[in-house]
Amino acid sequence: MIKRKTFSQIVIHGLIILYIIFLLFPLVWVIASSFKSTQEIYSGSPTILPQQVTFDHYRSVINGQQLFRSMWNSVVVGTVSTIFVVLLSVPAAYAMVRYKSIVNNGILGWILVSQIFPVILVMIPLYVLLKYIGLTDTLTGLTLVYIVWSLPFVLWMMHGYVKSIPIELEEAAVIDGANRTQVIFTVLMPLLLPAIGASALFSFISAWNEFFFALVLMKSPALATLQVELATYTGMEGQARTGPLAAASVIATIPSVLLFVFLRRWFTTGLVSGALKG
């Protein structure tokens, strides 16, 4: 019996390791390619690790194009849209869960329906609308679009999280003498931290990786976002400047990874906070 259990654990762990390798391989390949010379990238017998490490692609990316400016633009629109999405979705979700109304189901239904529309369908009317209010080719306009684009799904996520918190916890706090504000900030918020972390991460990464809105709405080169900038390394008929593209992609991944590392602490903090806390 124990042997069978050990065997099944080995199989499960083996599968997990294979899955992790499968997930990590493209990342390792991109990182390795960013340190290979162009000749090595085009070599007919490729190796995973670079045979001779070169920083030429990083130098070319840093000196040549507007990577850091576009990265800054992405950080600005990503951060501001994330803050607004979280600020709007938390109270909205709380109100929808705790204050029952006949429109709640309709709102939730509309949130789901709004996710069905493809970007291309809304692009032209959205562009015309933004143009009339002078927000095309501005980071403000793009941020606004990202807020509107992420908000329904984040609200949906937050709605689920708030709903999973028993109302008895709030009632107990009220019996202990807490007012509504204290209930929200001392009882509810610690429990919602993982949800806020997940929503913030989702919102930021959506904005960070978004390409089409940024491509169409931003006309000035100085306002290009990172994804639009990265696309300029690709050419016609499947060609690309592979080395610089790999180097730029590695640099572009760093903020997302850092954000995840930072928010990970929130996830764990949130899980052990709240009702079960001594």
Next chain:
Amino acid sequence: MKIILIIVSVGLIGVACLYWFTQNTNESTSRPLRFVSLAWQEGTIAANKSIVNEWNTLHPDLPIEYIQGTWNSAHDYLITSFETGDVPDIFHYESSVIIDYAMRGYLTDLSPYISPEMKSDILDVAWKTVTRPNGEVSGIPFLIESLVVLYNKSMFEHERILPPTVERPWTWNDLQLAAGKLTKDFNDDGITDQYGAAFGLRSSANIIMNTSISFGGSFFTKENSHFEVKVGDAEKKLLQTIVDMLYKEKSAAPSGIGESGAGMIPGFFSGRYAMLVGIGSWGRQQIVENAPKDFRWGVMPPLKAKTQMYGASTQTLSVPKKSQRVKEAMKFIEFILNTKNMARLALNDWMIPARTSCLQMKEFRDTAGGWDITCSAVSSLGVGSWLGAPGYVEWKSRVANPVLQELFAKRISVDEAAQRIERESNIVLSRYKKRGEVW
């Protein structure tokens, strides 16, 4: 109190809207001219930017803003621009796509603005790729895309095969014989170690269409101002030749079925393929910049079937109809495409310049990099009968490429492929016929 707040808020919003509106109405005539370029190689981007800087120094009253576009997203970018009216003043694209834009009424007819010098200097074949039957010009062609055959000189010498010359070009039969000789199983394990030829067939419609002209094929016929697709013996002969090389003679690499021309280059470097057939002339750049130091290679003149005639397409600069500054845009186009600047762009992109005066420059007659042979192919370039067929771009991606992929993967025969192309093509084309778009 509430009413006062509402009135103040509405008033503020109104003032803001008015401010934004007045800003917008003055915008299109006061801002610099926007030039969207699809250059993507480091050298070409630098050349474009340098030309724009030179223009801006010479014309401080008419500055150009350089916008870096990308090939993969250019279509979406431009379509939304045309539809919303917020257009670039000049944009770079290719002839097969802009003729579609012209039919949809998105582009300015540039014919009244072209100088006589430019008109006479650019090759006729290049003009044909952008000129409608009524004489309207949809864009100024500046780079000619042509297909070439690249070969490994060392392998040819080892097998004592004499490469073709401009005077004595190879036929397809010669290519098949040489490919057979160059295909090797060095250790007799039944696995081919070196293939004589390699075709990048992932999206093969382009190669097949342009090459079929030399076989006397055309795919498209025009009857009563409407286009129809017919796959006859001439078209089938080319398809059969490639299928035979892949499966009967086994002298063409099967890995090419799922690869682009660019994707075959590493195998060419490593000696896995002796010839790359039907790769764009830009492929030479990859070889010059990335090949191992001792790699020796050459360019072949166009292969001869019935003729040496191949289809050409061009890269172009166009002006959208909604641009309000056509004259100024055309002034800049005349500048960026003068002989000196067009030569800079062509050399950096490793493509054939569209001006006769450029072709006479020594750089384009140089044997290094295969410029002499590549540019000599200009006389063998023609325009396919599909030029101006409404829906051609969709036809390529929805019909031709998928059916040809099935054919080259040996899932269907040449006859089945021909039938399917005819049947499916006419479904796509009939949709465009209903729209009434005419070239």
